[in-house]
Amino acid sequence: MNKRAKPPAEPDSIRCAIYTRKSTEEGLEQEFNTLDAQREAGEAYIQSQRHENWVCLPDRYDDGGFTGANMDRPALRRLLADIESGKVNCVVVYKVDRLSRSLLDFTRIIETFDRNKVSFVSVTQAFNTASSMGRLVLNVLLSFAQFEREMISERTRDKIAAARRKGKWSGGLPVLGYNVEQTKLVLDDTEARRVREIFEMYLERQSILDVANELDARCWRTKRWTTKKDTERGGRRFDKGSLYALLTNVVYVGKVRYKAEVHEGEHEPIIDPETFEKVQTLLQQNGSSGGKAVRNKHHALLRGLLHCSACQCGMSHSYSKKKGNRLYRYYVCQKAQKRGWDSCPAPSIPAGEIEQFIVNEIKAIGRDPQVISATLEQVRVQTAQQTERLQAERLELHQELRDAHAELGQLAATVGPGDSRLADAHDRIQEAERRSTEIEDELAALGGDTLDRTEVAAALAEFDAVWACLAPREQERVIGLLVERVEYDGDGGNISITFRPSGIRTLVGELANTKEEVAA
Incomplete structure (x- = not known):
């Protein structure tokens, strides 16, 4: 009796997933974009391996507008989930940095691949992780990808620092008195006039709170601007903090600040240096600046600790002198200082009484x-x-x-x-x-x-x-x-x-x- 030989078993299909990525959304609206080009290259490579029974999965894993510096990408998360569920045998990318630019993240991804026996192939770099040589080349390439990303960040920081040292406006919150046009500060005549009046008003009244109240009565507001996302910002009432920031801003004397450095700026000044220096001297004399020991010369025990529960804000230490130069210390609600005493049900409390109460407790x-x-x-x-x-x-x-x-x-x-x-x-x-x-x-x-x-x-x-x-x-x-x-x-x-x-x-x-x- 003749026995017929059994035909060889068909090899299992290698199910291949193609992953594509682009860092920005620019150009993705085109009919044929870079994600399509990456996928087309991957499909061609899989087709060239059909003799190995490679099959391209129809699911698309496209991350358009996502950086490769982290793993917070929806398509990548979906790909890893499909790998864990056993749907994928091989991952194909156009270049290794499409998968990740972080060596640490890439190591984690490869661990997931290894645990599920999934191979990794780069089309343009002609290697896969099935061999030890492929792993070595992959790690070297990824190290260079991470190095390139870090160099870009360093160059960016250096460019910003160099621009500020040359007196250029390199971004930040717009200030009252100027508009930003093509990364340059351009004088706004109406706002500049208000800035000059604010400086003169402080020299006359010598009180930030009085000036803030006067600005509120005039309905003057902080700088209002529209972001690139069409969001309205600024336009708030002046308080002691925002007014102090305006009075101490070197931008108004034609300079720019970079960390602790001050450099001559390209823009036109609003305030003359003499007026600006008078304001800074007066601010220092009034205690708006100086060290902690100087500001707490009366040894307020609860300075920075006491809060007004009714207004949900801090209470500042202050004092006044009565007849015979007797010193009266008290804590006052900061909201009452900024908005007036009528804004708080109990704007102040004697300092000695509450300090002694805390010590007794x-x-x-x-x-x-x-x-x-x-x-x-x-x-x-x-x-x-x-x-x-x-x-x-x-x-x-x-x-x-x-x-x-x-x-x-x-x-x-x-x-x-x-x-x-x-x-x-x-x-x-x-x-x-x-x-x-x-x-x-x-x-x-x-x-x-x-x-x-x-x-x-x-x-x-x-x-x-x-x-x-x-x-x-x-x-x-x-x-x-x-x-x-x-x-x-x-x-x-x-x-x-x-x-x-x-x-x-x-x-x-x-x-x-x-x-x-x-x-x-």
Whole structure:
């Protein structure tokens, strides 16, 4: 009996997905754009491998207008999901940097490919990840892609710095008195006249609040402008902050600022140098500038800690002199300072009374065991809450940094060096990085050793004796270590204190050291 030989089994199809990407949306509205060209090249390559049973999947994975500096791309996420579900055996791209320009992100993508036994092919660079040589070439090419992206960012920063040092306007918020035309500051006669009047008004009245009230009565507003996205910005009422920023802006004397440097600008000045210097001198004499120690020369214990709960704003320390040169200190609601005393139900409170109340509350902690227990429990709860809040903020900052870096890479490739969005992106990155460092320090402080009840009780029991020996500036520092916030409800006459979660631990050490110094 003759047996017939079985025909060879058909090899399984290699299902190929083509991924395409373009950093900007420019040109994507065309009938045949770069995404179509990339896909056409990929289809041709897959067709050339039909003898290996390669098949092109009909699904399109196109990311138009997305940077390769991160993985926040809808088509890429969909591709990775299809890979995880087993729908794809091979990924084809036109060039390796279409998939990613970040070495770290690319490593993660390749790990996903390897885990699902998916190969990766670059059409124009003629390699795939099935071989060790292909992997080596791929990593080298990707390293150069990341290097190119970083060089673009560095060149952009250098161009912005060079432009500012030459006195050119390189972006930022428009200022009252000028319009921006073709990246240059052009004088607006109507607004320039108002700027001159504001400077003269301050020299005459010598009070920022009085000038702000006068500007409000005249219905003068801050600079109003329309962004490139047709969004209206500015046009707000002047307050002390915005008016102070206007009076100290070197742009009005024909200069530009780059960090701590001041350079001669290309634009026409509005204010003469003599008038500008008189205003700066007067501002300094009135206490609008200067160090912390200078501004707190009367040793206000709750400076920066006291808040008006009715207006949801801070309360500033101030003073006045009555007959016989007697000094009266008080805290005043900042809203009342900016908008008038009628805007707050309880615009001020005597400084001595509320400061003594807070000190007495701290002393009470050390006298009553139940208060110590309740305070320690409150600190534990606050520590857990603040730790959770800081961790959540840290995650948000990381995402913000990724988005800002992605935006920066996209802008660097599409706009000119003088575009204000580049400087804004750099500023956001610097601010986010600074805040990230602060958060790490705060989390480290919160994660220290837990408080010992006996140690806390012993240290706080000596608070009365030690407090009386402290110099005023040391008293300020101790209060700042312990108290995070004080809320004053003028309507109900209530005061609430929020202690710093790590403050009692720090205070215990401070009091112990101070006691030893006093004894010595």
